[in-house]
Amino acid sequence: MEARSEGELYRLVIIGGGPAGYTAALYAARAGLHPLLLEGDEPGGQLMQTTTVENFPGFPDGVQGPELMQRWREQAQHFGAEIRAETATRIDLSQRPFRIEAGGREIAAETLILAMGASARRLGLEAEKRLTGRGVSTCATCDGFFFRGKRVAVVGGGDSACEEALYLAKLAESVTLIHRRSELRASRILQERVRAEPKININWNAVVEDIYDVAAGKVTGVALRDTVTGERRELSIDGLFVAIGHVPNTALVKGQLELDEHGYIRVKGTGPGATATSIPGVFAAGDVQDPFYRQAVTAAASGCQAAMDVERFLEGSSFHDWGLAGTGSAADAQR
Ligand code: NAP
Numbered sequence: 001m002e003a004r005s006e007g008e009l010y011r012l013v014i015i016g017g018g019p020a021g022y023t024a025a026l027y028a029a030r031a032g033l034h035p036l037l038l039e040g041d042e043p044g045g046q047l048m049q050t051t052t053v054e055n056f057p058g059f060p061d062g063v064q065g066p067e068l069m070q071r072w073r074e075q076a077q078h079f080g081a082e083i084r085a086e087t088a089t090r091i092d093l094s095q096r097p098f099r100i101e102a103g104g105r106e107i108a109a110e111t112l113i114l115a116m117g118a119s120a121r122r123l124g125l126e127a128e129k130r131l132t133g134r135g136v137s138t139c140a141t142c143d144g145f146f147f148r149g150k151r152v153a154v155v156g157g158g159d160s161a162c163e164e165a166l167y168l169a170k171l172a173e174s175v176t177l178i179h180r181r182s183e184l185r186a187s188r189i190l191q192e193r194v195r196a197e198p199k200i201n202i203n204w205n206a207v208v209e210d211i212y213d214v215a216a217g218k219v220t221g222v223a224l225r226d227t228v229t230g231e232r233r234e235l236s237i238d239g240l241f242v243a244i245g246h247v248p249n250t251a252l253v254k255g256q257l258e259l260d261e262h263g264y265i266r267v268k269g270t271g272p273g274a275t276a277t278s279i280p281g282v283f284a285a286g287d288v289q290d291p292f293y294r295q296a297v298t299a300a301a302s303g304c305q306a307a308m309d310v311e312r313f314l315e316g317s318s319f320h321d322w323g324l325a326g327t328g329s330a331a332d333a334q335r
Helices: 017-032 045-049 065-078 125-132 140-147 159-169 188-196 298-314
Strands: 009-013 034-039 083-086 088-092 098-103 105-112 116-118 152-154 174-178 200-203 204-210 221-227 234-238 239-242 247-249 282-284
Touching: 009 017, 009 298, 017 034, 017 045, 017 065, 017 105, 017 298, 065 083, 065 125, 065 140, 105 298, 125 247, 140 159, 152 159, 159 174, 159 188, 159 200, 159 221, 174 204, 188 200, 282 298
Parallel strands: 009 034, 009 105, 034 083, 105 282, 152 174, 152 239, 174 200
Antiparallel strands: 088 098, 098 105, 116 247, 204 221, 221 234
16 A cells, blocks of 8 residues: 555554544644544444443543543544544555545554444344343443343353353342353352352353343343253343443454454553553553453553553653663664
């Protein structure tokens, strides 16, 4: 790929319009870097599928997910971030400036912040789509509070499902863990905790075939099928948490920079350069590099760090000074 024109060469391009991307854009814009942000397929990120967000600091009465993201976006634009509702279709990290293809055009970038997020795996049911944010959730930390004293179910048998079930057991009246096999995949310690929690009941060999009640606009129950006997039955619940894993959106950079065994981008993690990837000048922020916390506020914090790391990188602060031997220097980046 070749840079088309001077106008398409940016000091910083941010890929991904969620909490990490918008925060990186806000900080970079205020630092005078005139960043370009490509929002991608899901502008606003995962919070666009949420209703009330009660754990984002600064909103004692809560805030609607889409409203929060819209205001966040406007804040970045207010300081001069250029935001395009375009999806990057190709990223070439083999040389600097890096090359990005989006909206049928090519863009060159001196530095990049990758903030493409991760997508929660879904069951693939129509009712799941319709009831997301109305009783169906993929985040107990975010939405568990709405189910105090209620009956909930969690789908999955891994660490996430067990953690969500344990978290919900502190709030809900009862928690049913629905797993498609007869043994959990989760680590032994989490399995033991789940088995020891009297509020959690495990429904083995079961898959969710339908979720009720789309017409009422809320969750009232699920239809389950036994994977061994084929038998069908119904379970009355008020909330369903789908915890069957996440997929980091790293397909465009796979094979170009270091990823972990689950496809998340590896970053240095602490101190200056915390968001540095295996390629100098390429930084990663938010869920695309964080399989653990996955909160809007932690993604925002990492977007802020990434923008500050970019600023220092472009100013010529050597990565060797940050204890990142072997990852190059800003002087290299500005060749
Ligand atoms: P995961 O380990 O991939 O587990 C996904 C679970 O969902 C599995 O039990 C799987 O069933 C089930 N599943 C997948 N697709 C399904 C479908 N379509 N319908 C029904 N069930 C389905 O994902 P995770 O639990 O999110 O964990 C991801 C990684 O993060 C893991 O390495 C995990 O150890 C790590 N993690 C660690 C912690 C911790 O250490 N505290 C917390 C969270 C995550 P099968 O078992 O039948 O495949």
